[in-house]
Amino acid sequence: MSGGFSPRRRLALACVAVLFAGAVQADAITAQGTVNWQGKSASMSTQADGGFVLHAPAGDRAIPAQKLRVHTASPLFDGLFAMAQDDLSHDSVSAIKDGAYDHGKEIPCDCFATGEKWPYVWTRDLSYSIDLALWRIDANRARQSLRFKLSDVREPSAPQGLYVMQDTGSGGSWPISTDRVVWFLGAARLLDDQAFADDTWHALKDTLAQDRLYVFDGTLGLYRGETSFLDWREQTYPAWTEKDVRFIGESFALSTNVLHYQALQLAAKLAEQRHDASAKDFHAQAEALKQAINAHFWRADRGMYMSYIGPGAMPVDSYDLLGIALAVTSGVADPARAKQTLAHYPAWPAGSPVIWPERRDQPVYHNRAIWPFVSAYSLRAARVVNDAPRIAHEMDSILRGAALASSNMENYELVSQAVHVEEGKLSGPVVNSPRQLWSVAGYLDMVIGGVFGVGDDGRVDPKLPVSWLAPLFGDTQKISLDLAGQRISLVRPAKVDGDLLVAQSQHREGDETVVQLKAIRSGAAPLRLDAPLFGPDMPGAPAVADTPDGWKVSFDGKGVLYVDGRRIGAIDGSLTVPKGDTRQCFQLTRLGADGVESLPGMATCKGDESRLAGQGPWEWKAAKAGRFAVSFDYANDHGPINTGVTAAVKLLDVSCDGAAPQRVPVVMPHSVGLQRSSTATITAPAGALCRFRLDQGFNMSDLRHNAHYTGEQGGASGPVNDAAVQAMLVSPAPQGSSAP
Template sequence: MLKMICLTAALGLALGSTATAADLTFDGRTARADTAADGGFRLQSVGQTVAIAAQPMRSRTDSVLFDALFALAQQEMDADRVDAIRDPAFNQGNPVPCDCFQTGERWPYVWTRDVSFAADLALARLDPQRTRQSLQFKLSPARDGHTPGLFVAQDTGSGGSWPISSDRVVWFLAARHLQDDPAFAEQTWQALQATLAQDRAAVFDARIGLYRGETSFLDWREQTYPDWTRQDVRFIGDSFALSTNVLHYQALRLAEQLARARGDARASQYAGWAAALATQIDARFWRDDAGMYMSYIGEAAHPVPYAKYDLLALSLGVLADVFPADRARRALAAYPAVEGGSPVVWPQEAQQPIYHNRAVWPFVSAYSLRAARRLDDAARIQREIASLMRGSALAGSNMENYEMRSLSVHVDEGALSGPVVNSPRQLWSVAGYLSMVLEGVFGVEADGTVAPKLPTALVPQLFGTRRSIELDDGQRRYILTRPRTLDGDLLVAKKIVRRGNTVTVHLVAQAAAGSAEPRPVASGSATAYAPATPAAPTPTARGTAWSIPIPTNHVLWRDGRAVTAASPLLLSDDGYQHCLSFTRREGALESLHSPTTCIGPQQRLRGSTTWNWTATKATRVRVRLRYDNPNGPINTGVTAAVKQLVVQCPGQPAQRASVVMPHSVGPQDSTAAEFDLPKGRCRFALEDGFNMSALAHFATYNGGKGGRDGALNQATVSALLIAPIAATDGDAR
C-alpha cells in the first residue's frame, strides 16, 4: 500500500494533479492542452502551439492532455500517409509512387525495420491496407531473372548491408497480423521460405546454434559496439545479437504456422529449428551476475559475454516467450531507469554522442510497456506511460528520440551533443504512442480481446473524480469503471459486459506479483557509464609458450572464457589457434571487450579463388579470407561481398560455408568459416554468393555501387588464412 501511495505522489508531481490535469511539468518545462470549439485540441508546449483536429478515435478521461496527445498521434499518423515516397539515394531523389506510410517528417521513405516495428505496434490494426502496401514495397525478387524466390530487402547498412545486418526478418513480425488477405498471405509464405533458407545458409552458425549479425535497430556501430568497430565491421557480422535472434525465432514460428496450414511437411523442421534456437537464446545471452540478457555476444571463435544490454531485445524476448518466466521478470526489473524513462541501451558510453547512447526511443518504450504488461509489472507500465506522455507533450510531436535525462530533442554538449539525428512524427514513435493508449491504458488488443492492466498510480491523472473513462475507436466504445478501493498496484478486469458495440470493463485492484520498481540510476552518475574499452592483449612468444601481461583491473578472456591467473600468464603452444581479449573492471562495472588477438599456428595461402592444403591429421580448421572491399563506405551500401567457400577432401562430400567481406578500409580479414577435415590434401574453392545488390528492389539505388549500374558482389581476395582449432571450443550447449 505504501508503495502505491509513493508512486501516486510521484506521478502527481510529474503529470499534474487532478486540479491541473491539463498540464504536464517535467525538467522545468511545461505543456498544456485545451479543448477547441471544433472538437479538437490546442497543445501549448515549449515555444509552440500545436492545433490538433478532432480524430476518428477519441479517449475521454479526466486528463485533457492525455486525450489531446492521443488525438495528436492520430493526426501525425495521417500526416505520414503518402502517395509517393522519396530518398536522395533512390531514383535520383525523384518520387516513387506508393500509397504507403513514410518513416517520418525528415525520412520520406519506407525502411524495412521502421515500418515493420510500427506495423506490429499499431499500424496493422489501424490501417491494414496501407500497412500491407508499405510492407510489399520491401519485398523483391532477384533481378537476374532466374534466381527463384521472393525476398525481404535488408536496407542499406553497416559494411554494405546483409548479412552484416541480418534483422530483415522483422518484416514477418508485422506480416503475421495481415494474413486475412489471401494474396498477401501467399506473398508472406513465399518470402518466408526464400528468406529463411537464405539466412539459414548465410548467417546461421550450427555449432553455436544462433544467427549472426548486428543488433536490430541499434545500427550505428560505435554507439553500442566497441569503438574499434568504427572502421571494421567484420566482428559485427561474426557476432550474435539477442534481438536479431529473437526476430528469427518469431519468423520460424510463423513459418511453422503457415506450413501446417498448408499441409507442408517442413512445419516440423521449422518447429524444431525454433525450439532449438529458443534454448540457445536463453543459454547464451543470459548473464546471471547482472540478472539480464546481454545485447550481444562475441563470435564463434571467441564467444565472450558483453556487458551491454538493450531494452528492445529484452522486450522482444519477453513477448516471444523465449525466456523462462522467472528470468524474464528478473531481467525487466533489473533493467535500469533514469529520470526520463528507460534508456534503449545500458550502460552508456562516455565518449559517444547522444543517439542510441544516452537516449529514450518512444517505440522501444512502447515495447517495454508491452513486456511489462505481459509480466504484470505495474511500476514499469507506469514509467513507460509517463515517459511517452512527457516526450510527446513537451516536444509537441512524437519524435524519433530524446536525451534520456531531460527528454529534450537536443542537448548541446559540444562533440557529444545530441540526439545527433531526430525527426518529428517518426512513424514507429507515432505507432508506439497509439499502442500505449489502446493497449497500455485501455487494454484493447489487436485481436479484440480486452485485458486492462492499469497501474493504480495512474488513477488520479486519468480518472480524477470520474467513475469511468472510455475509448471510442470508431466501431466500439470501451468503458473502464474504477473500483471503490485501490488496495493494490494494478487494476485488472473483474467483469466484462458486452452490449451492442459497447464493452464495459469493471476493474478491480490487485497486487501485481511481477511488479518491481525499475532500478533507478541518476543519468549523470558514474554508474551510468561503462569503463573505457581497453587495448588488445599483447602476447610475446617465449619458446613453446606465450607470455601475456595482464594490466591491473583487467580480465583476460581466452576462447570465450575468463581466465583467472597472475600476470603475466604463460600459455603453452598446443598446436591450436586461441583467441584473447581484455575487459576492464571498475567496481561493479565492466567495459566492452578489447580487439581480439589470436595466437597459435595460422597458414597464409596465397591466391584469390582456389587453394590446396594438406592436413597431417584429422582436424577442425578455422578459415578466413584476406581481402579488400572498397565498394562503399563502412556505414552504408548494399555491396557486402558474400561468397561460398567450398572444401573438397578425399572420401568426403563437399562442405560449404558462407564468408562475408564487408566494406573495408584497406585489407582486412573476412568472417570465419569452420570445417572438419580428414587427414590428407583438401581443395578450397571460392564460388559466388548473393548480396542485397542482387535484388530488383535496389535497381534504382544511386547512393553507391550495386544499384543502377547493376549488381556487384566483389572483393579483392589476396589469401586464404587457415588455422587448426580445438574441436570442442564453442560447441552448442
C-alpha cells in the same frame, strides 16, 4: 572538460540518484491535466470542433479532431492521442523518396513514410510500427508498405525467390545486418487478406531458407548478425568496429535471434494452415532456437539477457531494452526470467535507456537515449509480467516526451528527456525527427493497449497503474476509447488497495465493452535506480609474449581475459595462458569499481597460420586430421562501412581427398583497406590434399528492387558481389568454433 562534460552536466548526472531516490516515479500528468518537467510544462485546451491546442515550450500546436477518440478527465491525454493520429496523417503519403534511391526522385507508393526527416520506407521502422499499432489504423496502407520491401531476384545465376530486403546495415547490409526478418512481425498482423498471406508465406520460406544457409551457426544454434535497430556500430559495439565490422558479422544479437524465433513460429503456423509438411521442421527449429537463446544470452550474474555475444559465444556485458522486451513478449523468456530481466534493467527519471551501460566517449543517439518505440515494447513486456512500476514508468515517459516536444519525436536524451543537449562533440541526439513513424505507433499502442488493454484479438485486458487513476478519471466514474466501431469503457474501482488496476468483470452493452476495474498488488520489484550510468573505458589490444610457460598476457589494470571468446579469468597486471594447438586470439575487458565489464578490446592473435597468396583456387595439405579455420585477406571498396547493398558473399567450395565436399559461406563486408573476412570452419583428414575455390554467393544487390539503388554500387548498373582477395589463411580451429 573531463570526459567531455561541462561542470553543470556532471553535477546533473551526479544528482540523478538523489532526485530519484526512494521514489517509483512522479506522475507524468498532474491531477490538473498538465505535464511539468525540469522547469518546462505543457497543457492542452479543447476546441468547440472537437480539436485541441497543445501549449508546449516550443509554442502552440493546433490539433484537428480525429476519427479515433478517447474520453477522459484529462484534455492533455485526449489531445495527445489526437496528436499521434495527426502525426500519422502526415506520414501517410502517396510518394516516398531517399537520396540513395532513384537519385532522390519521388517513387509512387501509398505508404507510411518513416518521419519528417526520413520520407522513405525502411524495413525495420515500418515493421515495428505496424506491429505496434498501424495494422489497426490503416491495414491496406500497411500491406502496401510491407510489399514495397519485398523483392524477387534480377540476377539469373542467383537462386530465385521472393525475399525481404535488408535495406540498410553495417558493411553493405546483409548478412552483417540480419534483422530483415522483423518484416514478418508486422506481416503477421495482416494475414486476413489471402493474397497478402500468400506473399508472406512465399517470402517467409525463401527468406528463412536463405538465412539458414548464410547466417545460421550450427554449433551454437543461433543466427549471426547485428542487433536490430541498434545499427550505429561504435555506439553499441566496440569502437574498433567503426572500421572493421567482421566482429559484428560473426557475433550474435538477442533481438535478431528472437525475431528469427518469431518468424519460425509464424512459418510453422502458416505451414500447418496449408497442410505443408514443413510445419514439423519449422516447429523444431523454433524450439531449438528458443533453447539456444536461453543457453547463450542469459547472464545469471546480472539476471538479464545480454544484448549480443561475440564470436564463439563470447559474453559481452552489454544490454538493450528492445531485445529484452522482445524476449519477454515472444515467450522466449520463461515467466521467472521475464520478471527478473525487466526488474534488473535500469531506469532513470525521464525513462528507460535503450542500451545499458552507456558509452562515455559517444554522442547521444542510441547511447544515453530514450526511444519511445522501445519504451512501448518495454511497456508491452511489463504488462506480460504485471510489472506495475515499469508500466507506469514507460507510460509516463512516452506521454511526457510527446507533450513537451509537441510531436512524437524519434528519441530523447536520457537524463533531460530533451530533443537535443549541447555538449560539444557529445551533443545529441545527433539525428532526431518529428512524427517518427515508430514513435507515433508506440504512442498509439500506449493508449490502445497500455491504458485500455485492447489485445490483438479484440479482448480487453487492462493493466493500468494506480498512479494514472487521478489524472485520467478525475471525479468521473468512467473513461472510454472509441476504436473502429466499438467503445471500450473502464469503470473506476470502488476502492484502491494496490498499485495496478485490472479487470474485475466486463460485459457488453451494444457496441460498448464495459470493464469494471479493481486494484491489485502486483508484487513487482521497484525500478532499479542504482545502476551506474557509464561502463568502464575499453582497453586496447593486450600485449602477449611468448614464454617457456605459455603466452604471457600483460594488462595495466584489472580486467577479464578471454581467449577465442572463452572467459579465462580475472587479470590484474598479467596472466599466463598455456599454449594450445591452434592459433589463439586474446581479448581483454576492463573491470569497473562496480564489477561491470567494459566492451572487449581488440584481439591479439598468436600461433601458426598458413598463408596461401593469390585469388585462388588454392591447394593445401592437412598435417593432421581436424577442424580448420579458413579466412581471407581482401578489400571491398564498393561502398561505405555504414550502409550499402554490396557486402561480398561467397561460398567456399572445399574438396579434400577422402572426404565429402564442403560448401561454407564467407562474408567480405565493405572495408577500409585490406582486412580479414569472416571465418569458415572445415574438416580435413590427416595428410589430405584439399582444394579451395570461392564461388559466388548472394547479396542484396542481386534483388530486382535494388536496380533503384543509386547511392553506391550494386544499383542500376547491375549486381555487385565482389572483393579483391589477396590470400587465403588456414589454421587449426579453436574449440567450439562454428561447424560447416
